[in-house]
Structures are given as C-alpha cells and as structure tokens.
Amino acid sequence: MTSENSEQEPVTFVDKRKIDPDTGEVREVAGEAQPLSGSEVAGDVQDGAAPEVEEPAAEAAAPETGELAERTADLQRLQAEYANYRRRVQRDKQSDIAGAKASVVSELLGVLDDLDRARAHGDLDSGPLKGVADKLTGTLTSLGLSEFGAEGDPFDPELHEAVQHEGEGNDPVLGTVMRKGYRFGDRVLRHAMVAVTDRAEGATPADTDPASAAESDQQ
Structure with a gap:
C-alpha cells in the first residue's frame, strides 16, 4: 500500500475562483473573453445587428456650412448698404455744390x-x-448760367412772368422783354419779366426762334 501511494502522481489544485480570497480583486483568466460594455451589449441585442459607426465629422460640417452661408449673406447685405450709402452721399454732395454755385450766381x-x-x-x-x-x-x-426770354419766343408761364397782355391770346409770344430770365443748369434762378402779345400773322415759330435766326444768319 505504501509503495503504491508513493508511486502515484502528486495531487495539484487549480484555483478557478474569480475573486482572489487574499486581495478581494477580480482575477483575469487567460483566454477568457472580456465582458462587453452596456452600450455594446445593447447594440448587439437590438435587431441582432452590429452597432452602426457614427460619423461625427460629417455631422459637424453641416452646421459650419450653414453658418458660413449666413455670414456670407450678411457680408453681401452690408456691402450693398454701403454702396447705396456712398451713392447717396455723392449725390447729396453734388447737389450741395450746385446749390452753393447757384446761390453765388444769383447774387450776380x-x-x-x-x-x-x-x-x-x-x-x-x-x-x-x-x-x-x-x-x-x-x-x-x-x-452753367444761361439766359432766356427773347422777343418773339413762345410764352411759357413756367419761365416767363407776364406783366402785360395784348391781343386775344390765341398764340401768345413774348413782346417787350423788361428783364431777362436766367437758368443755372436745370434750376430757374429768375423768371423773365415780359409783355405778352399774339404772334404776327404768317409768322411761324421757326421765324421767331432765336436759334433758327442765328443759323440763318450764319448761312
């Protein structure tokens, strides 16, 4: 009996406990699969499919593109407003210059x-x-000063101040010009003071137009 027991292999014990009794820590067993996290388990369980891989870069690019388009639209709107402002300032400046010149010329x-x-x-x-x-x-x-109100010109109430009327008024023209009228650019600085009479029989506007008369004299 004694000899038979001595020839038997020594008995060995393998501690398969997952918790170390001495330290209380969980042991890692070689070849044992590591437990999945809760999110991975939930992804595997849902529809029996593997979890989808998210693309955070593509999702982050969409808000940046929209913000860039909005900033570009704001910049274009500001540029248009500034261009309109410059045109308005330039127009007002030209108007002020013309008004100052007209004021000085009026005094002369x-x-x-x-x-x-x-x-x-x-x-x-x-x-x-x-x-x-x-x-x-x-x-x-x-x-830019020009005069108007020559004898024989057609009467225009917007340009001429009639202080005397002769005839029936069927075809009124300027008779005696008591004071010339002046125009500065498009502005009427002073109306011409005139006497109004009827156009002579047989006369035409070309006959009494000073420009036409000057051309005929040159010819």
Missing part, C-alpha cells in the same frame, strides 16, 4: 442787369469795361 444777376443796360446805351461797345463784362459773362456761362 443784378450786375448782369447793369451790364445789359450799359450795353443798350452803347457803353460796352469798346473800352476796358467791355473786356470786364465779356470776361464776367463768359465765366458765368462756363459755370
């Missing part, structure tokens, strides 16, 4: 009236005063 209309009276009396036919009058008239004309 009395001087032009005096020169017209001197010219009518023959005082500007020669001499230094003629040169001054010509320079002043040329400068104002270059700035």
Whole structure:
C-alpha cells in the first residue's frame, strides 16, 4: 500500500475562483473573453445587428456650412448698404455744390442787369469795361448760367412772368422783354419779366426762334 501511494502522481489544485480570497480583486483568466460594455451589449441585442459607426465629422460640417452661408449673406447685405450709402452721399454732395454755385450766381444777376443796360446805351461797345463784362459773362456761362426770354419766343408761364397782355391770346409770344430770365443748369434762378402779345400773322415759330435766326444768319 505504501509503495503504491508513493508511486502515484502528486495531487495539484487549480484555483478557478474569480475573486482572489487574499486581495478581494477580480482575477483575469487567460483566454477568457472580456465582458462587453452596456452600450455594446445593447447594440448587439437590438435587431441582432452590429452597432452602426457614427460619423461625427460629417455631422459637424453641416452646421459650419450653414453658418458660413449666413455670414456670407450678411457680408453681401452690408456691402450693398454701403454702396447705396456712398451713392447717396455723392449725390447729396453734388447737389450741395450746385446749390452753393447757384446761390453765388444769383447774387450776380443784378450786375448782369447793369451790364445789359450799359450795353443798350452803347457803353460796352469798346473800352476796358467791355473786356470786364465779356470776361464776367463768359465765366458765368462756363459755370452753367444761361439766359432766356427773347422777343418773339413762345410764352411759357413756367419761365416767363407776364406783366402785360395784348391781343386775344390765341398764340401768345413774348413782346417787350423788361428783364431777362436766367437758368443755372436745370434750376430757374429768375423768371423773365415780359409783355405778352399774339404772334404776327404768317409768322411761324421757326421765324421767331432765336436759334433758327442765328443759323440763318450764319448761312
């Protein structure tokens, strides 16, 4: 008996306990599959399919694209508003400049009236005063001043101030011009003071148009 027991292999014990009795920690057994997390188990259980792989980069790009389009639209709107503002400022600036010039020229209309009276009396036919009058008239004309209200022109109540009426008024034209009218660009600085009469029989507007008369004289 003793010899038989001695020949038997020694008895070994394998501790398969998952918890170490000495430390109380969970042992890792070689070859044992690690437990799945709760999210992985839930994905595997649902419909028996593997969990889908999310694409966070694609989802994050969509909000950035929308924000970029919104900022681009804001920038374009600001550029349009600024362009409109610049045009409005430029238009107002030009209007202010024209108004200032018209105001200065209006103060010189009395001087032009005096020169017209001197010219009518023959005082500007020669001499230094003629040169001054010509320079002043040329400068104002270059700035945009023009006169109107010549004898024989068609009567226009928006341009002419009639202080006397003669005839039946069927075809009114200007008779005596007591004071010339002046226009600065598109602005009427002063209405012409005139006497209104009927157009002579047989006369046509071309016969009494100063521009047509000047052309005929040149020919």
